[in-house]
Amino acid sequence: MSIWIDKNSRILVQGMTGKYGQYHTRMMLEYGSNIVAGVTPGKGGEEVLGVPVFDRVEEAIAQTGANVSIILVPARFAESAIFESALAEVPLVVCITEHIPIQDMLRIMAYLKDRPVRLLGPNCPGLITPGECKVGIMPGPVHIPGPVGVVSRSGTLTYEVAKSLTNANCGQSTVVGIGGDPIHGTNFIDVLSAFEEDPETKLIVMLGEIGGDDEEKAGEWLKANSSKPAIAFIAGQTAPTGKRMGHAGAVIRGGKGTAASKIESLRDNGVQVVRKIADIGPLAAKILGK
Amino acid sequence: MLIHEYQAKQKLQEYNIPVPKSHLITRDEEIIHVLRKIETPVAVIKAQVHAGGRGKAGGVVVAESLLDGITAARRLLGSKLVTNQTGVEGKPINAVLVEEGVNIDQEFYLAFTINRSSQCISLLVSTAGGMNIESKEHASSIHQYDVDPQIGMRDFVAIRVCQDLMLPRQDWPAWISTLQNLYRCFTENDALLIEINPFIRSKEGKWIALDAKMDFDDNALFRHEDLIMLADDRQQTESELLAAHYDLSYVSLDGTIGCLVNGAGLAMATMDAIKEAGGEPANFLDVGGSATTISVANGLDILYHDSRVEGVFINVFGGIVRCDIVAEGIIRALQKQNKDLPIVIRLEGNMKEEAIEALKAFSSNMDFVDDLDSGAMLIVQRINERK
Numbered sequence: 019m020s021i022w023i024d025k026n027s028r029i030l031v032q033g034m035t036g037k038y039g040q041y042h043t044r045m046m047l048e049y050g051s052n053i054v055a056g057v058t059p060g061k062g063g064e065e066v067l068g069v070p071v072f073d074r075v076e077e078a079i080a081q082t083g084a085n086v087s088i089i090l091v092p093a094r095f096a097e098s099a100i101f102e103s104a105l106a107e108v109p110l111v112v113c114i115t116e117h118i119p120i121q122d123m124l125r126i127m128a129y130l131k132d133r134p135v136r137l138l139g140p141n142c143p144g145l146i147t148p149g150e151c152k153v154g155i156m157p158g159p160v161h162i163p164g165p166v167g168v169v170s171r172s173g174t175l176t177y178e179v180a181k182s183l184t185n186a187n188c189g190q191s192t193v194v195g196i197g198g199d200p201i202h203g204t205n206f207i208d209v210l211s212a213f214e215e216d217p218e219t220k221l222i223v224m225l226g227e228i229g230g231d232d233e234e235k236a237g238e239w240l241k242a243n244s245s246k247p248a249i250a251f252i253a254g255q256t257a258p259t260g261k262r263m264g265h266a267g268a269v270i271r272g273g274k275g276t277a278a279s280k281i282e283s284l285r286d287n288g289v290q291v292v293r294k295i296a297d298i299g300p301l302a303a304k305i306l307g308k
Numbered sequence: 309m310l311i312h313e314y315q316a317k318q319k320l321q322e323y324n325i326p327v328p329k330s331h332l333i334t335r336d337e338e339i340i341h342v343l344r345k346i347e348t349p350v351a352v353i354k355a356q357v358h359a360g361g362r363g364k365a366g367g368v369v370v371a372e373s374l375l376d377g378i379t380a381a382r383r384l385l386g387s388k389l390v391t392n393q394t395g396v397e398g399k400p401i402n403a404v405l406v407e408e409g410v411n412i413d414q415e416f417y418l419a420f421t422i423n424r425s426s427q428c429i430s431l432l433v434s435t436a437g438g439m440n441i442e443s444k445e446h447a448s449s450i451h452q453y454d455v456d457p458q459i460g461m462r463d464f465v466a467i468r469v470c471q472d473l474m475l476p477r478q479d480w481p482a483w484i485s486t487l488q489n490l491y492r493c494f495t496e497n498d499a500l501l502i503e504i505n506p507f508i509r510s511k512e513g514k515w516i517a518l519d520a521k522m523d524f525d526d527n528a529l530f531r532h533e534d535l536i537m538l539a540d541d542r543q544q545t546e547s548e549l550l551a552a553h554y555d556l557s558y559v560s561l562d563g564t565i566g567c568l569v570n571g572a573g574l575a576m577a578t579m580d581a582i583k584e585a586g587g588e589p590a591n592f593l594d595v596g597g598s599a600t601t602i603s604v605a606n607g608l609d610i611l612y613h614d615s616r617v618e619g620v621f622i623n624v625f626g627g628i629v630r631c632d633i634v635a636e637g638i639i640r641a642l643q644k645q646n647k648d649l650p651i652v653i654r655l656e657g658n659m660k661e662e663a664i665e666a667l668k669a670f671s672s673n674m675d676f677v678d679d680l681d682s683g684a685m686l687i688v689q690r691i692n693e694r695k
Contacts, residue, residue, distance in 0.1 A: 045628065093527060094530060094531075117527040118527060119498055119525050119527045119528035119531075120422055120498075120500065120525050120527070120528075121429075121495065121498050121525070121528065122528075123427075124422075124427060124428065124429065124457055125457060127427040128427075128456075128457045128458055143597070155597075155598075155628065156627065156628070157626075157627030157628045157657065160627060170573070171573065172571060172572065172573020172574065173571045173572075173573065173574075173597045174569075174570055174571030174573065174574040174597050174625045174627070175571060175573030175574040175576075175577055176573070177625050177627045178574060178577075178625050178656075178680070181625075181656070198572055198573070200422065200424040201422070201424060201427050225573065227572075227573055227576055228576070230424050230425070231425065251577075253573050253574075253576035253577040253580065254576040254579075254580070255580045255583070256561075256576075256579045256580050256582075256583045256589060257576060257579070257592070258559070258561065260393060261559045261592075262557075262559070263557075263559060263572060263575070263576050263592050264557040264571075264572025264575060264576075264592065264594040265572040265573070266527075267424065268572060268573075268576070277580075293584065294581070294584070294681055295577055295680060295681075296679055296680065296681055
């Protein structure tokens, strides 16, 4: 089992015909993901990598039954691309695109409020259910199937952790990157709730970073609602106040959002916080009795 | 993107929000000429830098005589201002704003910002305006309102604010229009922060923005050509400028170990590991999750340009990126350098062996490690060995 995507997911790629879109479409196809359609306005009727291209999302869904969309378009076209999938009520929209203006995201989030659409991202690596389906840009081979649910605000740091888990023979149920932007569609708690309901997920690994208070809220949620053990790592313990550390959302303001306060809050809520990424694999193995 | 106070005040005027009468000085020769134009008993001399904390750092002077004004303006113009927000190097003062004095009756704090937890634009107001708003005892006096993007800053929303602040009715019209104009300024310019502190009532009963800070969304600048013109490169360090030019994410820190990493989260974790190993990172540098030959080469250029850097740790988790491409970037950058710094490299991903072969053939001065923590420990050791 897994959350949100599996071998039956029918994927459509918005922005499939561009260089970046084609590259990652090929990588997803090679992983075994079931990509059924591409959408690029003006390129309808073409075929790329054996996948039919449509002008609009609605057409693509009508003809292929796609139920997951991945967005690989440049930032200035991303707002429109997300709206198009949201309007067509695609249940899961994964936005990889980074550098989307924040006020575009505010409009999108206001619109999504009462709709049956989950947005993952933006500025995220996507998600992967190892051995079944990859909707994202992460390297497939560092993952193996298993009982660990991973949720993260980061990209490459998540790959690093997946490798640590895989090396310790702790496979993953689903690995979800929620993205590094301050305004994002899916938060830690959304993912943690899904892991709680997934019987195959036995252990949760959460990767946070400085900025905001999502990690603190997630810790409180875990204590109140979760029956599963959790391990966490917080990046940015050495980050200075007031500077954005790459991710638009990774900034300490007025003494709030520091790694120290997140670590303390998570520990208070019963989460095991590790100081080194490399400790995650061995600790997971110990908890799972491997 | 931050802009200067004087530019922010021009923006406010575009949106019909009153500011004090003022003049900008950029050359010593203008000082006397400008100060003589001031008609009020006092003049306020304000250093124009991209940082807060100016008042406490001596960057804002209330001059009660012409001589005081000249002395203050001369001292500030062309010097560097060090505040609690600038770091030890300070920021250059290339312009000084001279304003007419205002008789303050009451000070307020007023700001629009992005609220990440409610996913709205938020309005923050307080009757405790002035220099101490960020102190803890005042935090509780701040009223916060989330503005529903579909409703906007309507009259009834603004009236609620007036009521909460217990403003007399005659002040309501000025506040309603100020809040509405400011909200429009925020949304029309893709702002991240607009702060007026203090927003004051003068003894003559006028409402005036005495100071203004504005930060705009870099990601939205493509649709605001007028804002791009307001950028001031001189407020950034050379390394920051170079990084911006190369489109890399860079933050200068106080240590000696340069780090080059792909991905922001991994870059932060790498800094943490260096600290854990007893070293101090000189910077945060993210060359992008999918590192390229060019981004790696440019990133190394920045590190080698920084005279404080005593050693370099390169940590690239390739995954989907090929390691030989990364190695090519490293070689391309080092061919141009004659500085002999210890380098520790950690590469992960496809073509790792080929990449390490190529790097070893290029230079014998590099160490290769398999994971982040041992890399951090080794670079600290290599630097210590040279001391």
